[in-house]
Amino acid sequence: MAARPAGAVAAPPPEELGALHADVLAWYAREARDLPWREPGASAWGVLVSEVMLQQTPVARVLPVWRAWLRRWPTPADLAAAPAGDAVRAWGRLGYPRRALRLHAAAAALVERHGGRVPSDHAVLLALPGVGAYTAAAVAVFAHGGRHAVVDTNVRRVHARLVSGAAQPAPALSAAETALAEALLPEDDATAARWGVAVMELGALVCTARAPGCAACPVADRCAWLRAGAPPAAGPTRRTQRWEGTDRQARGRLLAVLRAADGPVADVDLAVAWPDEAQRSRCLASLLDDGLVVPAAGAAYALPR
DNA sequence: AATGCGTGGAC
DNA sequence: TGTCCAAGCAT
Numbered sequence A: 001m002a003a004r005p006a007g008a009v010a011a012p013p014p015e016e017l018g019a020l021h022a023d024v025l026a027w028y029a030r031e032a033r034d035l036p037w038r039e040p041g042a043s044a045w046g047v048l049v050s051e052v053m054l055q056q057t058p059v060a061r062v063l064p065v066w067r068a069w070l071r072r073w074p075t076p077a078d079l080a081a082a083p084a085g086d087a088v089r090a091w092g093r094l095g096y097p098r099r100a101l102r103l104h105a106a107a108a109a110l111v112e113r114h115g116g117r118v119p120s121d122h123a124v125l126l127a128l129p130g131v132g133a134y135t136a137a138a139v140a141v142f143a144h145g146g147r148h149a150v151v152d153t154n155v156r157r158v159h160a161r162l163v164s165g166a167a168q169p170a171p172a173l174s175a176a177e178t179a180l181a182e183a184l185l186p187e188d189d190a191t192a193a194r195w196g197v198a199v200m201e202l203g204a205l206v207c208t209a210r211a212p213g214c215a216a217c218p219v220a221d222r223c224a225w226l227r228a229g230a231p232p233a234a235g236p237t238r239r240t241q242r243w244e245g246t247d248r249q250a251r252g253r254l255l256a257v258l259r260a261a262d263g264p265v266a267d268v269d270l271a272v273a274w275p276d277e278a279q280r281s282r283c284l285a286s287l288l289d290d291g292l293v294v295p296a297a298g299a300a301y302a303l304p305r
Numbered sequence B: 001a002a003t004g005c006g007t008g009g010a011c
Numbered sequence C: 001t002g003t004c005c006a007a008g009c010a011t
Helices: A014-029 A044-054 A059-072 A076-080 A084-091 A100-113 A122-125 A133-142 A153-165 A175-183 A189-205 A245-262 A266-272 A277-289
Strands: A294-296 A300-304
Touching: A014 A189, A044 A100, A044 A133, A044 A245, A059 A100, A059 A189, A076 A100, A084 A100, A084 A245, A100 A153, A122 A294, A133 A189, A153 A175, A245 A266, A245 A277, A266 A277
Parallel strands: none
Antiparallel strands: A294 A300
16 A cells, blocks of 8 residues: 555545546536537647647637647648747737747757657657646647546646545645546546546536536535535635736737737837836846847847747 | 746636 | 636746
């Protein structure tokens, strides 16, 4: 009997676990959204693109950008052949534009190291730019049917409530949580893959952060949090960072100007977008450092080639 | 381990 | 109206 990590919660016994799987999978079969990257014809590349776009970004905002992206760059080689700046422009207002740059770099790596294909091995995926533990698992599972625990914010919230009895997951992902997610995984690959997407969907549609729809939950009768009387979140609340006047806002404004322009933008035009000279300089320096912006001739800046 | 990193919709 | 939140990653 292997010891569980500190703070770990035991997975249900086999019979209960089987019933839990059945209930969630039946709900998913009934209620799952039709999303283009879930269609049978979707490519592994399409899945990878969707996962990167969905990092911290709502589905509704991703949909139109994903469609345009896949139409323009249907394979990794297509994107790798384009200038990185085109990827940043096509990213539009999805936010966190470094993701566009990393996706472009990932496409180049796929062409150089993997014959232009999206690998199925978790460790190989993890080595790609912009691909962390979650995205590597998601691609291995959703694109290739592998058996891995897919642990995103939705899954963490479902597990916190359903199994651990807490209103919210801990601020950071722990080894105990990963171990729990693995212990909950169905045995065979195909079922495990559907389980992963089904739990995510349950978290996204029913077991939501605010105002969870417990009345519509297929496993409400098994929920440790409901059984405990749905206690409110314990512990200190994350203090939210202000937005007005931050470097993030400044970077966003500067990059928006560059995205909107066909070519290089003069420094004086960037100054209109962000008049504070010290902060503008600092943010331009960080954008250059990130590779999101490159210097151009004559006190100007541009998106990268 | 804690921060920095965009954007906009919902309440 | 301001706060919270959305399929995280890199450092």
